[in-house]
Amino acid sequence: MDEAELRARVRKLLAEAHPERTDSITFRRKQFEHGLALVHFPEGHGGLGISPKQQLTVLDEIQKHSKVVHHDPPAGTIGIGMGMPTVLTYGSEKQKKYHLPRIFSGEDIWCQMFSEPSAGSDVAGLASRAVSDGDHWVVNGQKVWTSVAHLSSWGMLVVRTNPDVPKHDGLSYFILDMKTPGVTVRPLYQITAEAEFNEVFFDNVRIPHENMLGKEGQGWRVAITTLMNERVAIGGGGAKRKGAGSAQLVKLWKDRKAGALSPAQEAMLRDRVTRSYMDNELLRITSQRARAAQKQGNPGPEGSVMKLAQADINKHMWELAMDVLGQDALAFEAGYQLRQSGFESRSLESAAKYMFLRSRANSIEGGTSEIMKNILGERVLGLPGDPRVDKDVPWKDIPRS
Ligand SMILES: Cc1cc2nc3c(=O)[nH]c(=O)nc-3n(C[C@H](O)[C@H](O)[C@H](O)COP(=O)(O)OP(=O)(O)OC[C@H]3O[C@@H](n4cnc5c(N)ncnc54)[C@H](O)[C@@H]3O)c2cc1C
Secondary structure, eight states: OHHHHHHHHHHHHHOOOTTTSSHHHHHHHHHHHHHSSTTSSSSTTTOOOOOOGGHHHHHHHHHHHSSOOOOOOOOGHHHIIHHHHHHHHSSSSHHHHHHHHHHHHHHSOOOOOOOBBSSSGGGGGGOEEEEETTTEEEEEEEEEEEEEGGGGEEEEEEEEEOTTGGGGEEEEEEEEEETTTTTEEEEOOTSSSBEEEEEEEEEEEEEEEEEEEEEEEHHHHHHHHHHHHHHHHHHHHHHHSSSSHHHHHHHHHHHTTTEEEOOOHHHHHHHHHHHHHHHHHHHHHEEEEEEHHSSSSSSOOHHHHHHHHHHHEEEEEHHHHHHHHHHGGOOTTTTOOBBBOOOOOOOOOHHHHHHHGGGGGGGGSSHHHHHHHHHHIIISSSSOOOOOTTTTTTTTGGGGO
């Protein structure tokens, strides 16, 4: 499809529902119906079957005609970036029709329940169990670090259905209605003083068999689809908003208090701000290039490059923001209390302090930077793998604490 035709389609959408006069959910539902939600998705499922890079044209045309843009809802990243491609790849036609528009519109928030207290990097070693009971599976166990579980209506869940085979072969993947009896969500408080993530407990939770994605024992394969998309969703985030973080850093630098820094500090910090801006631009452009190269379908292990780079660049950028704020960086606003993240807007200075603390998680969430290096070394560069002594042993025979 050429650019003019795509732009005409966007104008047709805007004629039916204009963001300035339509709430986010209604507008995004319409955007989905017009195939302009994720353009690389197939027709009838929110896309047009064209290159993902053409999504930027959609955004550009909307911005040309509207001061209001209904971006992805902040709590919707997991559902849109990871849930939608997983449902598209492994869901039944009925599941696709029901879930894809609801996730994209923000009607349903989704969470990802993979990590457990003793299975994070080694998620294939997880211990939560599902046992078959007629046309249902009964789940018992615990997940941890489950972002936005407290806001979610649905979750992606990986559990062990067969402990007698090696760990990767005994997993199955479900989508779980979070209102099912026996699901308990408890907040975990972070360094930011928010509770963005949670512990989730399963006590005899019954899941209908039809909510299994893929076949029994194929859970690892399905999980890889989610994880590959996660790395791209996290690593490519800056590309969507034209380096929003570095624009904030530059603004903080321009707004710095006169006389607060010595001439030597001024010179050093100017140098670092420039460097950081360049790093962010390189990340944005590389991410766009990767997007242009990507056709349709799910991303491969190369996505780990962006995730690894994003973690480092982001952490350095917000550390630098604290240096620019100087002594003001030490004070958090009064009344700051433990709370469940509401994704509320903040002042620039407050946002920078928050992001300095939040960015510490960037090298852990979605797989640690060490694991990204392992993936790149082994699966992209073809270097010898990590020793894996438990790979071929039945899961039940692997010693665990
Ligand atoms: C903000 C945030 C949000 C998250 N949200 C979710 C979520 O929504 N859903 C979910 O399922 N999980 C989520 N997680 C969990 C996240 O995926 C795990 O924390 C991560 O995979 C690491 O696992 P772990 O914490 O168990 O650390 P461990 O796996 O115990 O790792 C500890 C340390 O050992 C290193 N290490 C481990 N294995 C190796 C190896 N083979 N080679 C080299 N180094 C190694 C790690 O890099 C790390 O430094 C979230 C985490 C954070 C911080």
